[in-house]
Amino acid sequence: MIKTLACSLAAFSLALVPLAAAVPAAQARAAEPTVLPIGVAVSSLPVGTESRDGYARTKFKHWNAGVNPSDGCNTRSEVLIAEAVTAPAVGAKCALTGGSWWSYYDEQTVTAAGSLDIDHMVPLAEAWDSGASSWDAKRREAYANDLGQASSLVAVSARTNRSKADQDPAEWLPPAAGALCRYASEWTATKLRWGLTVDGLEKDRLLDLAAGCGGTTVAYTLAP
Template sequence: MTSTTVRAIVAAAFALLPLTTTITPAHASETLSLHDAIEDLPQAAESRDGYARTKFRHWIDEDKDGCNTRNEVLLKEAVAPPDVGPRCKLTGGTWLSYYDDKTVDSPSGLDIDHMVPLAEAWDSGASQWTAARRQAYANDLDAERSLVAVTARSNRQKADQDPAEWMPPDADAQCTYLSDWVGTKLRWSLTIDRDERDTLRELAADCTDTDVEYERA
């Protein structure tokens, strides 16, 4: 076989290849309307059998920079940044708690809320997870709304309730809250029960321009 023939065969082979190749990320971000996102959530009965908060190890320092998950959220969400002292001790700073539209000027006045509470996550599928996945859930800094800094009062009023039982007192926060709740459940492949689904559908009727953006964990 002559070199000319070889070159011709190689050229013909390359001609059959696509001009461009699109690589889809393993965990691509998805955006849905709030209505469609609710319909994408699987429905299942809930069970709290075996739940213990200690099964979700949280407020770890995953990147070993001296700041645990709680402080990382406070630093990220601060309207006016706090001073950072030894061992990531935070002083000063300003935050806006979007649940109740309150301005807070001390880290001690804030709780870090798991958008979908740990107990609710357990009820909705996390009981079947490994300890490592539950830890990842409890310290999820990769999604903007998985963890949120809010007033201690609003967080404790919410406790482990879902939207069928509790919604933010600030009316302007409610569509955002529904989007954050549904997005977190989709991100972590969590289920909803019948009452939760019915409530989400009803409340979403007033959020016609609200989208849900999420990325699978």
């Protein structure tokens, strides 16, 4: 009887192994990004009517405590650390010293963290116009501090970020010609990740850019 029971339990345990192993694999597959040719990705963006009624920057809480609230690094600091070409020293309360960064908008090397802005690839006001006005405060905070997709937040020179302000690609593009395909790809990825719409002029400009960016892809995951 005991031997029979032991054999039954062993068989039961073996039967469970494939199921247990399948769970991490399924989770890994779920986290894999969708990758599309840029023309296909841009064409899939839904066109909508934009409205800035009711917008206020304060409706998007940022910067919050980042990935690890106990380390003193807010979202801005997390992006600076992640995107550094030469790693800065991280001191008390996440004070950053040294380091260097590549501002791809203007193809400039920046060696002072204070000379960089963290750009929301799709600016907060543009996100509001494109669908975020219907979100609750928690989702707007998640958008403003999105560390789940590298293209959502980017460290660039303060000068170029402030030149961009809240403009879409029909109104502003990076001054470096070599940045255009990456910028169009990352803008499209951010809109697809968050289910945001585009206006007609914006989509036309993105399609124009895509036509000159053969071989460029758009990779995105859907926001939780």
